Amino acid sequence: MTSGTTTPAPTPTVDWAAVRADFPFLERRIDGEPLVYLDSAATSQKPRQVIEAMASSAACGYGPINRSAYRLAGEATDRYEGARAAVARFVNAPAAHEMIFTKNATESINVVAGAWGRANLGAGDVVVLTHMEHHANIVPWQMLAADRGIEIRWVPLTDDGQLDLTDLDALLDGAKLFSFTAMSNVLGTLPPVAQLCRAAHDAGALTLVDACQFVPHNATDVQAWDADFVVFSAHKMCGPSGIGLLWGREALLDEMPPFLGGGNMIGNVTLDGFTTAPLPDKFEAGTPPITEAVGLGAAVEFLETIGMDAVRRHEMDLTRYALDTLGQRYGSDLVVHGPSNVEVRGGVLSFAFRDLHPHDVSQVLDERNVCVRAGHHCAKPLMRLLGANATARASFYVYNTTDDVDALAEALDGATDIFGL
Amino acid sequence: MAGLEDLYREIILDHYRSPRNRGELPVPPAVMAEGHNPLCGDEITVYLDVDGGPDDGVVRDVKVAGQGCSISQSSASMMSQAVIGKTVPEVRALVRRFKGLMSIEDADGAGDGDAAAVPGATGDDPHPLGDLEALQGVVKFPVRIKCATLAWNTLVQALDQEAPASGG
Numbered sequence: 001m002t003s004g005t006t007t008p009a010p011t012p013t014v015d016w017a018a019v020r021a022d023f024p025f026l027e028r029r030i031d032g033e034p035l036v037y038l039d040s041a042a043t044s045q046k047p048r049q050v051i052e053a054m055a056s057s058a059a060c061g062y063g064p065i066n067r068s069a070y071r072l073a074g075e076a077t078d079r080y081e082g083a084r085a086a087v088a089r090f091v092n093a094p095a096a097h098e099m100i101f102t103k104n105a106t107e108s109i110n111v112v113a114g115a116w117g118r119a120n121l122g123a124g125d126v127v128v129l130t131h132m133e134h135h136a137n138i139v140p141w142q143m144l145a146a147d148r149g150i151e152i153r154w155v156p157l158t159d160d161g162q163l164d165l166t167d168l169d170a171l172l173d174g175a176k177l178f179s180f181t182a183m184s185n186v187l188g189t190l191p192p193v194a195q196l197c198r199a200a201h202d203a204g205a206l207t208l209v210d211a212c213q214f215v216p217h218n219a220t221d222v223q224a225w226d227a228d229f230v231v232f233s234a235h236k237m238c239g240p241s242g243i244g245l246l247w248g249r250e251a252l253l254d255e256m257p258p259f260l261g262g263g264n265m266i267g268n269v270t271l272d273g274f275t276t277a278p279l280p281d282k283f284e285a286g287t288p289p290i291t292e293a294v295g296l297g298a299a300v301e302f303l304e305t306i307g308m309d310a311v312r313r314h315e316m317d318l319t320r321y322a323l324d325t326l327g328q329r330y331g332s333d334l335v336v337h338g339p340s341n342v343e344v345r346g347g348v349l350s351f352a353f354r355d356l357h358p359h360d361v362s363q364v365l366d367e368r369n370v371c372v373r374a375g376h377h378c379a380k381p382l383m384r385l386l387g388a389n390a391t392a393r394a395s396f397y398v399y400n401t402t403d404d405v406d407a408l409a410e411a412l413d414g415a416t417d418i419f420g421l
Numbered sequence: 422m423a424g425l426e427d428l429y430r431e432i433i434l435d436h437y438r439s440p441r442n443r444g445e446l447p448v449p450p451a452v453m454a455e456g457h458n459p460l461c462g463d464e465i466t467v468y469l470d471v472d473g474g475p476d477d478g479v480v481r482d483v484k485v486a487g488q489g490c491s492i493s494q495s496s497a498s499m500m501s502q503a504v505i506g507k508t509v510p511e512v513r514a515l516v517r518r519f520k521g522l523m524s525i526e527d528a529d530g531a532g533d534g535d536a537a538a539v540p541g542a543t544g545d546d547p548h549p550l551g552d553l554e555a556l557q558g559v560v561k562f563p564v565r566i567k568c569a570t571l572a573w574n575t576l577v578q579a580l581d582q583e584a585p586a587s588g589g
């Protein structure tokens with residue numbers, strides 16, 4: 001496989017109609033019509049399997065984690081740890097105890113910045129980011145810059161929205177950390193993660209991969225990437241909100257100070273101080289998202305049943321179909337940002353439509369039950385580079401079909417009618 | 422059900438297509454305020470030129486710059502038309518009326534009875550807000566209320582620089 005492309009091997013065909021049948025939201029009607037949900041990059045819909053697993057564990061299998069001898073608590077603990085093992089396997093983490101449950105990817109990055117960063121970064125130390133990061137992978141480092149005087153360097157973009165790696169080695173020279181997204185939530189761009197990790201390591205820097213958009217849509221192998229930290233969120237991968245993931249190499253997590261202090265994360269507490277628990281508890285202070293972990297475990301199983309190569313292939317097909325359909329219908333009136341080659345982009349299409357403001361586009365589309373996001377997508381520095389305050393964004397997942405793309409194309413005509421363009 | 426025709430009234434689209442009072446004013450004598458809609462990234466700049474003091478000053482000119490959706494742009498355009506020539510207290514009262522139209526209670530303006538004191542906007546006028554009433558449909562689309570009020574909140578920031586609210 002050439003670095004930078006994520007074309008999966010051919011897979012057995014998936015019955016996508018059966019996959020759709022697992023999603024109750026598709027039965028929802030607004031104004032008597034079904035929904036065309038094209039906002040999975042913000043958050044994904046949940047399949048029956050996830051909803052039912054959470055409902056049944058909350059109803060009759062609920063109990064505390066780790067602290068009690070009674071069987072109900074034991075069951076709850078097993079399910080919680082089972083979810084950890086499932087998600088570790090899902091991204092090929094070497095060990096389940098390296099997989100930390102957090103609140104979301106944002107918190108995961110804050111754990112690295114707050115715990116590893118505070119222990120290892122001082123004035124003048126360099127963290128390298130890219131111009132296409134989500135605010136979640138910008139602001140925690142800017143907070144450290146304000147606090148500690150660390151220096152932030154930025155990898156720029158090419159005109160078609162890929163990372164411009166021309167000066168990468170110079171940018172990485174002397175850096176302590178390279179923190180970058182594995183898939184842009186605005187452009188869909190899929191940077192060459194393994195290559196970037198190698199370049200960082202050659203320069204003596206660690207890597208944090210923001211895989212929030214990547215893991216839900218691609219087969220992920222943190223060991224093949226050779227990354228040091230990887231973060232993602234359950235709610236974008238058919239799981240519930242309220243639980244996120246931080247994977248880190250055991251040696252790094254062991255050396256780091258804890259992030260939050262409190263119950264569960266301690267080995268011992270005396271009047272004089274505390275010792276920390278072993279991984280993963282060291283980073284899971286307080287009562288964790290118990291029911292959400294069960295939902296995450298069910299989401300992983302659901303996605304594994306489809307197969308992540310099949311998911312990626314499905315979304316490549318949809319993306320290609322969307323680029324063709326919208327291009328044929330609207331020509332230069334509709335500009336899709338980011339790479340045109342679906343080999344290096346995921347199923348996220350940010351677009352400008354004529355002179356219409358994205359808010360108005362999404363409002364008009366909503367009239368046809370077509371749900372797209374309008375805004376800056378928490379990536380204001382990138383939006384500035386694109387020369388826009390906002391874009392409209394359509395994004396695909398396992399429950400989308402080419403009919404949804406057609407519905408989007410059709411609904412855009414409504415905007416033409418109203419605004420008389 | 423609220424239809425798009427409630428939101429995109431013809432008069433709104435007219436202000437959107439041909440916004441009034443676009444541009445900038447020299448600062449000083451004018452003051453300038455920038456407003457952001459953190460949800461969508463829209464940015465607006467209001468230039469305000471007031472002749473006189475906080476109690477009796479008259480808005481000589483207003484100009485609006487920046488980018489936004491049809492609702493924020495048309496609201497800004499209508500706002501500029503509505504406030505030119507009004508006194509500062511009249512403008513503040515109009516802001517409160519407009520926020521009332523948007524179903525927003527203005528905490529610090531509550532109970533001072535100022536709104537009723539807008540000249541030409543007393544009880545016998547059935548349309549005290551004129552064209553601005555076209556924006557009433559926005560209330561049925563709560564996400565868009567922030568778009569409609571962006572220019573007004575920015576105007577208040579400018580007023581506060583020009584003529585700090587006396588607080589009494």
Ligand SMILES: Cc1ncc(COP(=O)(O)O)c(C=O)c1O
Binds near residue numbers: 107134183233244
């Ligand atoms: C690339 C990327 N990183 C980080 C995040 C933050 O995820 P969360 O809001 O779940 O913490 C998002 C979510 O929008 C994202 O798209």
